[in-house]
Amino acid sequence: MNHREGTEWRIRTAAVRALAKHGYANLSIKRIGEELGQSSSLLYHYFDDKDDLLLSTLDLIGEEFVEQQDHDEPSDPKADLADLIDAFFDPLSVAENSSTNEGEIEFKVVLVHVYAELWAQATRDERYRTKITELENQFVDEITQSLKRGIEENQFREVPPKKTAEHMFALFLHGLHTKTAVDRDEAAEMTRTSLYRLAERELSVDLRNFR
Amino acid sequence: MNHREGTEWRIRTAAVRALAKHGYANLSIKRIGEELGQSSSLLYHYFDDKDDLLLSTLDLIGEEFVEQQDHDEPSDPKADLADLIDAFFDPLSVAENSSTNEGEIEFKVVLVHVYAELWAQATRDERYRTKITELENQFVDEITQSLKRGIEENQFREVPPKKTAEHMFALFLHGLHTKTAVDRDEAAEMTRTSLYRLAERELSVDLRNFR
Amino acid sequence: MNHREGTEWRIRTAAVRALAKHGYANLSIKRIGEELGQSSSLLYHYFDDKDDLLLSTLDLIGEEFVEQQDHDEPSDPKADLADLIDAFFDPLSVAENSSTNEGEIEFKVVLVHVYAELWAQATRDERYRTKITELENQFVDEITQSLKRGIEENQFREVPPKKTAEHMFALFLHGLHTKTAVDRDEAAEMTRTSLYRLAERELSVDLRNFR
Amino acid sequence: MNHREGTEWRIRTAAVRALAKHGYANLSIKRIGEELGQSSSLLYHYFDDKDDLLLSTLDLIGEEFVEQQDHDEPSDPKADLADLIDAFFDPLSVAENSSTNEGEIEFKVVLVHVYAELWAQATRDERYRTKITELENQFVDEITQSLKRGIEENQFREVPPKKTAEHMFALFLHGLHTKTAVDRDEAAEMTRTSLYRLAERELSVDLRNFR
DNA sequence: GATGAATGAGGATTCATTCAT
DNA sequence: CATGAATGAATCCTCATTCAT
Numbered sequence: 001m002n003h004r005e006g007t008e009w010r011i012r013t014a015a016v017r018a019l020a021k022h023g024y025a026n027l028s029i030k031r032i033g034e035e036l037g038q039s040s041s042l043l044y045h046y047f048d049d050k051d052d053l054l055l056s057t058l059d060l061i062g063e064e065f066v067e068q069q070d071h072d073e074p075s076d077p078k079a080d081l082a083d084l085i086d087a088f089f090d091p092l093s094v095a096e097n098s099s100t101n102e103g104e105i106e107f108k109v110v111l112v113h114v115y116a117e118l119w120a121q122a123t124r125d126e127r128y129r130t131k132i133t134e135l136e137n138q139f140v141d142e143i144t145q146s147l148k149r150g151i152e153e154n155q156f157r158e159v160p161p162k163k164t165a166e167h168m169f170a171l172f173l174h175g176l177h178t179k180t181a182v183d184r185d186e187a188a189e190m191t192r193t194s195l196y197r198l199a200e201r202e203l204s205v206d207l208r209n210f211r
Numbered sequence: 212m213n214h215r216e217g218t219e220w221r222i223r224t225a226a227v228r229a230l231a232k233h234g235y236a237n238l239s240i241k242r243i244g245e246e247l248g249q250s251s252s253l254l255y256h257y258f259d260d261k262d263d264l265l266l267s268t269l270d271l272i273g274e275e276f277v278e279q280q281d282h283d284e285p286s287d288p289k290a291d292l293a294d295l296i297d298a299f300f301d302p303l304s305v306a307e308n309s310s311t312n313e314g315e316i317e318f319k320v321v322l323v324h325v326y327a328e329l330w331a332q333a334t335r336d337e338r339y340r341t342k343i344t345e346l347e348n349q350f351v352d353e354i355t356q357s358l359k360r361g362i363e364e365n366q367f368r369e370v371p372p373k374k375t376a377e378h379m380f381a382l383f384l385h386g387l388h389t390k391t392a393v394d395r396d397e398a399a400e401m402t403r404t405s406l407y408r409l410a411e412r413e414l415s416v417d418l419r420n421f422r
Numbered sequence: 423m424n425h426r427e428g429t430e431w432r433i434r435t436a437a438v439r440a441l442a443k444h445g446y447a448n449l450s451i452k453r454i455g456e457e458l459g460q461s462s463s464l465l466y467h468y469f470d471d472k473d474d475l476l477l478s479t480l481d482l483i484g485e486e487f488v489e490q491q492d493h494d495e496p497s498d499p500k501a502d503l504a505d506l507i508d509a510f511f512d513p514l515s516v517a518e519n520s521s522t523n524e525g526e527i528e529f530k531v532v533l534v535h536v537y538a539e540l541w542a543q544a545t546r547d548e549r550y551r552t553k554i555t556e557l558e559n560q561f562v563d564e565i566t567q568s569l570k571r572g573i574e575e576n577q578f579r580e581v582p583p584k585k586t587a588e589h590m591f592a593l594f595l596h597g598l599h600t601k602t603a604v605d606r607d608e609a610a611e612m613t614r615t616s617l618y619r620l621a622e623r624e625l626s627v628d629l630r631n632f633r
Numbered sequence: 634m635n636h637r638e639g640t641e642w643r644i645r646t647a648a649v650r651a652l653a654k655h656g657y658a659n660l661s662i663k664r665i666g667e668e669l670g671q672s673s674s675l676l677y678h679y680f681d682d683k684d685d686l687l688l689s690t691l692d693l694i695g696e697e698f699v700e701q702q703d704h705d706e707p708s709d710p711k712a713d714l715a716d717l718i719d720a721f722f723d724p725l726s727v728a729e730n731s732s733t734n735e736g737e738i739e740f741k742v743v744l745v746h747v748y749a750e751l752w753a754q755a756t757r758d759e760r761y762r763t764k765i766t767e768l769e770n771q772f773v774d775e776i777t778q779s780l781k782r783g784i785e786e787n788q789f790r791e792v793p794p795k796k797t798a799e800h801m802f803a804l805f806l807h808g809l810h811t812k813t814a815v816d817r818d819e820a821a822e823m824t825r826t827s828l829y830r831l832a833e834r835e836l837s838v839d840l841r842n843f844r
Numbered sequence: 845g846a847t848g849a850a851t852g853a854g855g856a857t858t859c860a861t862t863c864a865t
Numbered sequence: 866c867a868t869g870a871a872t873g874a875a876t877c878c879t880c881a882t883t884c885a886t
Contacts, residue, residue: 007870023335025236029856039872044857113334119388120331123324124234167405173388174381177330194378201412218845240881250847252882261881429849445757447658451877461851466878535756541810542753545746546656589827595810596803599752616800623834640866662860672868674861683860 008046011036015043015057020113024054024121051127058118058131061111062138077150082207084143085195088172116177139172140165147203156203164202171195219257222247226268231324235265235332262338269329269342272322273349288361293418295354296406299383327388350383351376358414367414375413382406430468433458434482437465437475442535446476446543473549480540480553483533484560499572504629506565507594507617538599562591569625578625586624593617641679644669648690653746657687657754684760691751691764694744695771710783715840717776718828749810773802780836789836797835804828 014036022031029050033040047053115135122129143165150156175191199205225247230238232246240261244251258264326346333340354376361367386402410416436458441449443457451472455462469475537557544551565587572578597613621629647669652660654668662683666673680686748768755762776798783789808824832838 023331025332026335028854030854041857041859041873042871045870050856116334117331120328121234121236123327124237163401163404166401167382167408170385170389170402170405171378171381174385177384177388178381190374190377191381193374194381197378239879241879252848252884253846255882256845445753447754448757450875452875463852463878463880464850467849472877538756539753542750543656543658545749546659585823585826588823589804589830592807592811592824592827593800593803596807599806599810600803612796612799613803615796616803619800661858663858674863674869675867677861678866 007042011043011046011053012057012060015053016060016110016114019054019057019117020110024117027054051125054118055127055131057114058128058135061115062135064111077146077153077155078205078207080146081143081150081199081205084146085172085192085207088176112176136169140169143168150203150205156205159202168195168198171198218253222254222257222264223268223271226264227271227321227325230265230268230328231321235328238265262336265329266338266342268325269339269346272326273346275322288357288364288366289416289418291357292354292361292410292416295357296403296418299387323387347380351380354379361414361416367416370413379406379409382409429464433465433468433475434479437479438482438532438536441476441479441539442532446539449476473547476540477549477553479536480550480557483537484557486533499568499575499577500627500629502568503565503572503621503627506568507614507629534598558591561594562587565590572625572627578627581624590617590620593620640675644676644679644686645690645693648686649693649743649747652687652690652750653743657750660687684758687751688760688764690747691761691768694748695768697744710779710786710788711838711840713779714776714783714832714838717779718825718840745809769802772805773798776801783836783838789838792835801828801831804831 011032015032018032018035019027021035022028029040029043032043032053036042043053047056118128119132122132140162144161147156147159147161147165151158151161171191171194175188175194178188178191196207199207222243226243229243229246233239233242240251240254243254243264247253254264258267329339330343333343351373355372358367358370358372358376362369362372382402382405386405389402407418410418433454437454440454440457444450444453451462451465454465454475458464465475469478540550541554544554562584566583569578569581569583569587573580573583593613593616597616600613618629621627644665648665651665651668655661655664662673662676665676665686669675676686680689751761752765755765773795777794780789780792780794780798784791784794804824804827808827811824829840832840
């Protein structure tokens with residue numbers, strides 16, 4: 001991916017890290033500059049203003065999480081679902097486990113934090129709302145597709161795919177928020193369990209094997 | 212309730228409204244003063260600083276939502292569950308319906324926003340985290356109790372009550388966040404549906420009647 | 423004049439001095455603070471922003487120059503005209519002469535500078551234009567009234583009063599600008615001469631006596 | 634004129650346009666670059682700094698207005714005076730009339746604005762003052778010469794030429810400033826009338842015919 | 845109990861300018 | 866010749882907070 005270089009990209013990732021570190025409410029241009037290791041005025045060469053930069057940061061999430069799934073080759077819907085769950089929860093639990101691809105995974109963790117952070121802004125800022133909505137729709141679609149294929153191939157029980165996808169996404173999101181926001185360390189694991197139980201009951205599928 | 216008066220209470224509710232209106236990131240002492248209709252320096256007589264005031268704001272939520280449930284008289288677990296769901300979603304949909312107790316309900320809506328707003332701060336501020344966790348535990352306990360009673364009285368199927376309560380709370384929270392943060396108006400309704408479906412499948416109970 | 427006290431007035435006069443000292447283009451909030459001898463953030467308690475303050479500064483000129491003329495008692499039109507000319511040029515030549523009322527006159531000098539300074543802003547800023555126009559109309563009216571009375575009392579020849587007043591004002595203004603802006607020290611005196619010559623030719627009046 | 638080409642000249646004219654558009658107080662190197670359509674750092678190849686460029690801008694005015702008058706062939710003093718008046722006021726009223734030489738005249742209008750703009754700087758900056766003074770002297774001389782010739786040839790009444798020229802220039806300048814700065818559209822026309830009346834009374838000449 | 849005056853630190857952003865290419 | 870990267874100082878303004886009254 002050749003877009004992963006150049007000053008603009010460096011600024012964007014610095015913003016992501018600063019956002020994860022300080023939170024939206026305490027994020028200042030100066031801190032982004034510190035994270036970048038350069039003058040904070042530099043970023044005005046590449047972005048209109050703070051929000052422009054932060055907004056552009058959300059695109060990274062789409063690129064990293066959603067678009068990474070490629071649909072060229074036919075794949076196992078069960079495996080897809082299990083992968084999706086792992087993709088979501090691995091970065092969250094990486095702090096403790098931390099095995100391979102250090103930088104890579106760490107960056108994903110950070111992105112998840114960014115998502116949680118900017119999501120709160122969607123309440124009052126139209127631009128954030130639009131982008132977040134778009135992102136969530138992408139994600140729900142991803143799940144919906146997997147469910148549909150699984151149903152077609154008779155691997156899953158016949159459930160309303162969109163509704164079920166949204167239910168699953170609700171659990172994902174709650175896991176994310178709980179993990180990042182609240183004093184319950186077992187939260188991620190609990191959410192994963194909720195998802196497995198849901199898959200078992202509603203889809204009659206055991207995803208545990210794919211872990 | 213005699214704690215619902217006096218300057219301190221007026222400041223607290225002004226803070227709640229200001230928080231709902233501007234969001235944590237854009238909340239300033241000055242704006243709270245404006246919402247209060249008095250000098251912003253007044254609040255330093257009653258609170259140590261901004262965070263002290265904001266933190267105390269979270270207590271209002273506990274008082275309004277959780278404590279309102281009284282357990283003196285034995286009640287129908289089904290009805291309890293249905294009430295809980297309504298209590299949570301009514302304020303969110305009140306903008307359209309708006310029937311009775313104007314001020315009262317409006318204040319609840321606002322409280323829900325405040326919760327969503329401060330919740331994001333829990334990530335980085337110990338004090339917020341503690342208080343939010345406490346609040347969420349209260350709420351999950353509430354649900355857990357209802358479930359336990361329902362199971363004892365053979366009204367619900369035998370499920371792990373704590374886990375199920377947490378699953379339900381996850382849906383609650385997701386509904387809340389989605390409704391306040393994202394461009395999907397049908398979100399609250401969808402979450403309500405998810406909860407009913409969950410009750411049906413897991414508890415073998417139809418809560419729709421109690422609406 | 424009891425409005426000549428209080429913090430607001432102190433800020434306004436500090437702005438006037440800073441404006442005279444540095445010019446509009448080089449005037450910063452910081453410099454106003456320095457001139458005031460207090461924190462520059464203080465002025466935001468009294469004015470919306472920099473322009474609000476600067477605009478309010480123009481009112482001082484109206485108060486000092488135009489309103490000082492009182493029309494209660496009947497007066498000699500010739501003397502009025504001579505006074506007007508003196509009022510305008512004295513502050514300009516005070517740097518050299520400087521006799522009485524030190525502070526008073528000095529403040530007038532400064533006000534004249536302010537006028538010249540902000541006048542340039544009228545080109546691009548509606549608000550400045552409105553206020554400057556208003557001020558100039560006031561001044562031209564003042565002259566027009568004197569001329570009318572002089573004509574009625576057969577002291578002046580019968581000339582179109584408004585047009586003549588505007589011609590005189592043009593000379594005033596040019597004198598002011600030349601004196602403040604250009605390297606010709608005799609400018610003010612020259613303009614005064616122009617005015618006397620104009621009065622002689624057009625009004626058939628010798629104002630020199632009244633000096 | 635071969636100096637009307639090359640990058641240096643393009644930069645200078647861009648500065649002139651930017652100055653007319655934004656005013657000295659709001660003029661930035663960046664905006665000059667935008668007006669130029671090239672990188673703003675380019676101008677550091679041709680000028681020492683911002684002031685150097687702006688100062689050099691004043692030379693354009695001399696070139697355009699004063700030097701355009703050629704004295705090789707003997708000419709009618711009346712016509713000269715009428716031409717001078719037209720040269721000054723045509724660019725100002727061009728917005729409405731706009732007939733020939735579009736670009737040419739437009740550029741003159743802009744130059745007049747620039748003059749008014751930089752003139753204000755003369756108050757505090759020696760370098761501006763020197764250049765402006767020089768320019769004004771040039772202009773007054775121009776008028777003085779015409780008057781002298783007119784007197785010698787018995788076309789004008791015998792008046793002190795220098796003083797009269799300065800009086801006329803005062804009116805010119807006032808017309809310019811009033812037109813550009815204040816809300817009186819009839820200002821230019823009024824000043825023209827003042828000049829005609831002055832010519833009539835003092836020089837016993839009717840310039841109206843030459844229009 | 846309540847206010848308005850006052851402040852210093854920090855907010856985002858723009859500035860003129862330099863430099864390597 | 867021309868540019869884009871980069872920067873530190875300066876811009877206006879808002880912030881939370883203190884204090885005398």
